[in-house]
Amino acid sequence: MANHDPIAAPVSALTVRNLTIDLPKGMERKHAVSDISFDLKTGQILCIIGESGSGKSVTANAVMGLLPSAISISGGSIRCGDVDLTDASPEVLRDLRGRVVSMIFQDPLSALNPLMTVGDQIDEVMFAHGEGTREDRRARSLALLTEVGLPDPELMYHQYPFRLSGGQRQRVMIAMALALEPAILIADEPTTALDVTTQAQILDLIRDIQRRKGMSVMFITHDFGVVAEIADSVIVMEQGVIVEQGSAEQVLRNAQHPYTKRLIAAVPHLSDNDRTHDEVAGSAPVIEVDDLRKEYRSGSIFFGKERVVKAVQGASFALQPGRTLGIVGESGSGKSSLGRLLVKLMDSDGGRILFDGQDIAPMKEAQFRSIRPKIQMIFQDPFASLNPRSTIGRILTAGPVAHGMAPAKASQQARALLEHVGLDGGAFDRYPHEFSGGQRQRIGIARALMFKPKLLVADEAVSALDVSIQAQILELLNDIQRETGVAMIFITHDLRVASQICDEILVMQRGVIVEHGPPSQIFRNPQSDYTRELVAAIPGERIAA
Incomplete structure (x- = not known):
């Protein structure tokens, strides 16, 4: 405090x-x-x-x-x-x-003008109030960028918002809010x-x-x-x-x-106890990953300005049925890239992804299509991932019907799943905008379960939800896993949540897995300096559990 x-x-x-x-x-x-x-x-x-x-x-x-x-x-x-x-x-x-009175908004990307550089946007705040000459405003903008801890203020001054990370964009918003030294900051x-x-x-x-x-x-x-x-x-x-x-x-x-x-x-608080399961003798892993790699390239090699980002470097792990593997790390650590590789939303540059014993990494989309229903994803933003022009019923049944399920059976299953995730039957005929964020996330979970998948990949599935709604969704995922035996990969930046829902945790830094183990080790006895930094940064651990 x-x-x-x-x-x-x-x-x-x-x-x-x-x-x-x-x-x-x-x-x-x-x-x-x-x-x-x-x-x-x-x-x-x-x-x-x-x-x-x-x-x-x-x-x-x-x-x-x-x-x-x-x-x-x-x-x-x-x-x-x-x-x-x-x-x-x-x-x-x-x-x-x-x-x-100045305000820092929740979503800096939507609050910043994508067509203006960072420097011009800070300058505009001062210009609107008739403050100083252009040279004075530029000097003040550079001083503000330095004050909010942005690296290389001269470079940042000329950057556009889309080139910055979430934390950097938030710092730019703070710089704009402080430009005229207000008495009140919201x-x-x-x-x-x-x-x-x-x-x-x-x-x-x-x-x-x-x-x-x-x-x-x-x-x-x-x-x-x-x-x-x-x-x-x-x-x-x-x-x-x-x-x-x-x-x-x-x-x-x-x-x-x-x-x-x-x-x-x-x-959520860091849990002191690892999850316990009834051991299933001889159960083969649902997914095995071996030396998986992905690079992003931008710029031009001919002008000597090609930029190579190694998003995933040599990732290897295995996941058993009914278990949850957490992937944690800062923005840019490669955790979401790894998740997208596993569901083949993009192709890898090397390594193997064995799903049910088959290497799906080199498969083309036509070959992978029959396997895709068994690997489902729960997205971070449930509103963006739901078609606003379709009813919830259509959103849930379109995929299964396309894969050969009878429409009547798909509708019956969709209604049963909506009830299972805590929504009433009337939700079937309503549209996404009629639901809260927590309810939309429940719909996203129901959609993923329509195919009875063997593997669920949840990418920041609770990060934008209120803590009480978050607790409900985590409990729901736990219940579903106990009932169906689905394996789950849980990608998150909230280490408190990871400690409660995961059996094992991978810690990623700049595309590399720097630590792998049960939550008790990762959070109470971390071996990596980077993991220790992440744990030390967790807010509110002093609140009595």
Whole structure:
């Protein structure tokens, strides 16, 4: 938890009183937030925590004056100094944004302009407020890129967002937010999709800048592990209402509301015990990988600028039926590339992939097509992987019908699976946009199970979900594995989750498997320096389990 020097009677940088924001008619509830009041103290970090739909991001957007037109403030006030932001004119809000109140958005790739360089985007923030000459703005931009810890600021200044990693893009967003040295910084889930070491770096960066500049920070998250690392005070929101608030120590150590207790209980912790199974004598591995390799090449060899990235180097392992193999590592470690090779979404450059005794690595698509149903993938983003124009029933039955299953049988199996993953029968005729993120992930799992696969590859399948939904999905995967005996490869950047669901874990760094063993060894007695760094970066392990 944050430990700032106490400030005598800290004044409020932001005061919210009786704020009510209405949702459009026909929604499941009337208000996005209902009659909420809180203070953001000067020089402190306030964490707002809650699940999707709790109203935390709507509150942040109301402060910034960025609410969509369908949502309106119907009562209360948001005061920043002498200004009430709820009835301020667009001109006043534009003047305050960036200069007094700045925001770091959850998804930096969608928040950054893909057609502008990093330098131009930071420059634009200052230019919009009439700050300095172009030379002054350039010097300030380079200083900011240095301050947020980006390597080679001169090179970064001229890069486009798509060339940067997730952590680097998030640092650029922080640089933009700090360009005019605002008094208030709002960070909306800035570390949700980042690996543990990058997350730790971003949290340290925000905390360090906040201390040095005396900023007030409103930090929105769904992870109490993050709260334990950074917060001075905490607000817990459920269904648009504040159900608990107080100091971080008070809320974490002595939570009063049942909802707060459930959120804390759902935070994954490193497990001390390895999973146990009934041994099946003589069971052959579902998949064996031997010396698998993949390189990516870009640029031109003729101009001497060819870039070679060794994404996977000499990967070897085997996986038995009913077991789960975790693959962990930072962004760029090669774990997702390895997953895509195993399901043949791309071809390898060498090595063998023995599935049920057959080497599928050299197979062409026509030859592999009959085997593909037995190897299924659960994708990270269930919304992007579901066709928005098809009903859930069609999404689930199209593949099996194409492989020869009778439509009536496919529909019957799809309805049974939807019920099995915790969705009602009515889901069959609805569309993806009508479901929450957790429900869409359940649909993705049901789709993968339609073929009764022998191997499931789950690529960051729970990384974007609230901790309580995450716990439900992990329990569901465990239940499915016990019932069907399916083998699973679980790719994740969350080591806490990996310790709970995996029998063995591979740790990858720059395409190389640097350590392989049971969770008890990997997390409690790591042999590799890199593994030790990953474990040390896990947030919130001080929360009582």
